[in-house]
Amino acid sequence: MQEPTIQKLFDLTGRVALITGGSGYLGQALSRALAEAGALVVIGSREQNRAQSVADALPSPWGVIHRAVALDHLNESSLNEGFDAAVSAAGRVDILINNGQQGHALDLTNVTAEAFNKDLQNATGYFLLARRLRDHVVSRSVPGSIVMIGSMYGVVGSYPDAYEGICAASPVQYHTLKGGIVHMTRHLAVYWAKDNVRVNCLSPGPFPSEKAPSQMVERLKVKSPAGRMGEPHELKGPLLLLVSDAGSYVTGQNLLVDGGWTAW
Template sequence: MAEAERSVQQLFDLSGKVAIVTGAAGWLGSAMSRALAEAGATMVVTSRQADQAESFAASLPGSGHIGIGFEQGDTETIPAFVETVLGRLGRIDILVNNAYGSTAPSIDSATAEDFDRAYHVGVTAYFLLAREVVNHLRQRQAPGSIINIGSMYGVVASYPDAYTGLPTNSPPNYHGLKGGLVHLTRHLAVYWAQDNVRVNAISPGPFPKPVTAQTMPEFIERLEGKSPMGRMGRPEELKGLVVLLASEAGSYINGQNILVDGGWTAW
């Protein structure tokens, strides 16, 4: 007999689930964390500063959320971080690998160290944390969802003229790592599908922080001129997709890289 069809409310409901968002207090991580909390998840939010993580956790809707200080570049600390979460909340169902920070060199000045550091924080750490979460899900024999935050710059190149003459770059180490992350997402998805763990990427288009609009209005104007919708993304425009991929509403979506870019990559 066919299983009873669930309602949209049931499919998107994350009540009882525990979700980790790394770099959660940042520009996009904060909106995605609020989205998952609003859908009912108990949140584990990280920042490199424990007090920032704790105060952000306290700001989220609902109760039981925790904030933990976590520097993912120190990859040897990843097993202990996961143990801490399990010790405090007993389970992990969803991981959003979002945190990223590194150098932003130009093509002419980029060094091997720029590349190594970016890849370490933005790919190696994402993989090691995801694998640790999957090991826990296997032990529990529970389904899970891993969401890697990629970028449209893991799929398409920059327009050089958007950057010419301005004090900003589209760094080559960022393009290399995000392209690698998008492909790693597909690879993990097919291996971990047998564990009932789905792995997908969300690739934002241009979502500049307010400080960029204040300090470099010309840069924003140039980017808007390249965008089919003629405007930049707003963090809340990632909320629906992160809940879709995290929840049973997305239970047959696996190995995908979904762009939220106002049509940037559709030209």
Template sequence: MSTDERSVIDLFSLQGKVAVVTGACGWLGSAMSRALAEAGAQVVVTSRDGGQAAEFAATLPGDGHLGLGFSQGDTDTIPGFVSEVVERMGKIDVLVNNAYGGTAPDIDNATAEDFNQAYHVGVTAYFLLARDVMLHLREQQRPGSIINIASMYGVVASYPSAYEGLSAGSPPNYHALKGGVVHLTRHLAAYWAKYNIRVNAIAPGPFPKPEVRDSVEGFIPRLEEKVPLGRMGRPEELKGAVVLLASDAGSYITGQNLLVDGGWTAW
């Protein structure tokens, strides 16, 4: 059946697909993992804590999910990780590069090491894992979808007034690496399109974790003033975006950075 003969519900289905999500147990990763499972995918969830990954995988709807311990920053382990997933799951159709492990220095005190660490996990490791998944897909001559998690701060600067006088910061290394993720996404999309491998990014806007909401008094109202929708994002509001880009519903979308920011970048 051709794509145009399928219903829109069928286009969004991920039945029969295997999706890998790095950093899957986190604030945003857990919501995206659940979305992929709800759409029918078998999900390989990773965490630096293998036990945590296995426990979380067991909570996902559907069958056949797998939890694995995997530190994306340990780039030497990436080829072995991809081989293990393929051996145990049979294939990989979707990769969500979500893991992040950088520091959060103030702009006056950021060091070279802060930048090196952020880039290693958030750009270098994203590329190396994406490339190994691409090589698997190319060898199997199958289409695939690679989704890199960027940020609205890879597109626009933050407002200094939103952070002034507060313990919350807007780390320069984070801005730099997320900008790198956005452009890396475009570059890979252009080179891998000939293999029918789509590469896109999702750029979340303000999705503060509960500990940030609770610990930095006055911070959230400052951010909400910058959002046309007037509120912070909820993790489940990334579910539609990730399923769109992972599924055949997004079959003609590649090289794009999908901003999910409540309108932050609209003004």
């Protein structure tokens, strides 16, 4: 076999990528990474109109028309209808990015059983969508790539000092959820490797949006080895490595992009 060039390895031309939560703070940058690399991107949001406006704003270097679907991953019929709509609008799906996140801002002092269980359902939705992608690519006899968006808080405990006196601590159910997503990644990767379906996790460190309390952000900066917060574009390259042929022998891994936070 002729060795592929680095340009070919990172090229997503001809691939279709579905991303959930594509309207979000990080979701928009991740979507642009996929589009700029040549993929046809299907934006998933709980609101069709919101998804459509994000899809319309994406770059299209080779003239593909990006698509939009309504998809709520906490609702089984909605996630199945959203996946079907993506296949019907784009013709197929080769790459799935499970990025959407719905949670309660309740910490270990006041979270209810109902809120805790509801937040864990994000993992159920990630799994059901991943299985749809796996079955879909296997039925077409083509490779597939799945990326779960985890978190550094799926690997390490909270940093209580950052939140004390400012806002709720990072929720215990969020840590439980993200740790579960990191480990689900390994389990699915093992089962689906021979199906030519790779499953990896991309775990951001601190990437606070402008909505985050500035005092808390300052405390996070002090703790970070890099001394600063991540910028959404700093997830674009790592995502591309995982979804493209550049990462063709990478599966079951959790890539932490955290400015060194978990290296302490």
